[in-house]
Amino acid sequence: MKLHVLRFIVVVLACACAVVVISNLRAQKAAANEDKFAALYASLGMPVPVQTPAAPGTQEKTVAQEGREKNIKLLGDLPASQLIPVMNYFASSMGRRCNFCHVNNNGQWDYAADTKPEKNTAREMIKMVLDINKTTFKGTLQVSCYTCHRGRNQPQSVPTLPLPIPSPAAANPGGAGPGAGGATPPAGQAQASPNPTPAMPSADDIFNKYIAAIGGQAGIGKLKTRTAKGTIAQANGNAFQFELLQSGDKFYFMVTTPQGAFERGFDGQVGWEKTARGVREITGGELATFKAGNGLFVLISLKDQYARPPRVRRDKIGDRDVYVTDGATADGKRLRFYFDAATGLLLRRVTFTPTMVGNIPDQLDVEDYREIDGVKFGFIARSSTIESGNPVSTRTFTEMKVNTAVDDSKFKMPAAAASPNP
16 A cells, blocks of 8 residues: 555656656747847837736736846836836936846846846946935936936036037127117117017817818718738838738737747737747737827827826927927826927827836827828838837838728737647
């Protein structure tokens, strides 16, 4: 009897060991695949995704709760989707790349290692920024890495000489005192009246003018679907073909890359991604960012994106006068739209994502508007981010159709492929 029990225990232990070995092998394969596809995400202007997404319907996990990254000492409370953007924010603020603080041995990253003293210096700087905002500014985000560094490793603390010579005041162009050189007109002489400042339009006026400029509410009301193809050109020299399908709030986006097809979709409820390494669900902040970049009406229904009426101000983009609507979104981001004051068309969208170390900007510039079946669309969309290795990517549409039949199955999350044998 004892012999049977002993044999049973041996079998159980052997099975447990096998499970551990198989799990480790799969983890190593997943890590290898992640390194292989990291360049793909960077080339598309996307952060490398977390491999353990939050369960559907739950709040997004923090970096500490997700547990994938090791040796995180100060940023554990960050939402997991913000970690890579925050790291890019550090790099762009300092004018450096990831290997300034992190160890890379022959192409293999060891992010958890504390080998480089710069990493501990970075921790001290992060702690300083957090403490300053907490104690001096009562918890509001006023100071960040970029406040002092401005793209330099060492902040510039001494003025560079010679200082720029200030321009003379408009009311005294000669720079002389009263009565000298005719700077002050004699008494009784007529003076030029200043140009009156035109009245500022309301936010509703601006949005209404934009709707009229792109085709009017009647044309927009008929818009149900859009199919498009084009190219994505990256600042790092990469170029890819893409396909975009949209129907209401559903969409499908596919990029052809040397590593294979890169697909993302949203069926109105579930976001997903499919690459050569498999299928995963997109959740949390990553899904919100994806929806903001690919929905059919994200560059049409602009007013609805604000939690409350935005402020309006004047500005310029190059030599073009623009009106800017500036306000907050429902999820706490800062959103600005820039409209051409003459045509009413949208020229730029800027979003600021608040994090514990700074506000991370994301900018989209739109140009080359063309009319398709009564509605105008921008055929060039230039995205600017803080990813220092690939800061700009440009989508150029080469084909676009609206209100055509779209295969609804394209938006559905594909079934996960069976795991290969180890």
